[in-house]
Amino acid sequence: MRNAVIVSxxxxxxxxxxxxxxxxxxxxxxxxxxxxxxxxxxxxxxxxDEVIFGNLMGHDINNIARMVALEAGLPIEKPALTIDRQCGTSLNAIALGAM
Structure with a gap:
């Protein structure tokens, strides 16, 4: 398993x-x-490798992470996950990304 890093x-x-x-x-x-x-x-x-996108308070798009990834020009093969944990969203996204 490779190490997860935050580069930006x-x-x-x-x-x-x-x-x-x-x-x-x-x-x-x-x-x-x-x-x-x-x-x-x-x-x-x-x-x-993957887009993990936190979106607080919902949205009218079921998987906003997928729309973000595609709009950003990422390859369609890349998985995208939307999470909404209220105040814990960013920490949860980091933990999931490190798995």
């Missing part, structure tokens, strides 16, 4: 309900984050 970190801007980000689809914001993280890490999309 990016986040979406912070918005408020009905604010400037309200008209942007959540998966497009997520895809922008994935693209930028890959760019900052200076790696190929092919080196991404």
């Amino acid at each position: 970190a990016v986040r979406t801007p912070v918005g408020k309900c009905g604010g400037a980000l309200a008209t942007i689809e959540a998966y497009k914001l997520g895809a922008a984050v994935v693209k930028e993280a890959i760019k900052r890490a200076k790696i190929s999309e092919d080196l991404v």
Whole structure:
């Protein structure tokens, strides 16, 4: 088993309900984050093994991680998992990624 490593970190801007980000689809914001993280890490999309995407408070897309991965240009063969553990989402995503 290979070691899991974090080579880059990016986040979406912070918005408020009905604010400037309200008209942007959540998966497009997520895809922008994935693209930028890959760019900052200076790696190929092919080196991404899996997308584990935390999405707090749900969304109208069943598996937003899949939409994020595809919108970010990752190969369709790469698995994508959406998790929503409220305050524990980010820690859960890291733990799952390290497995």
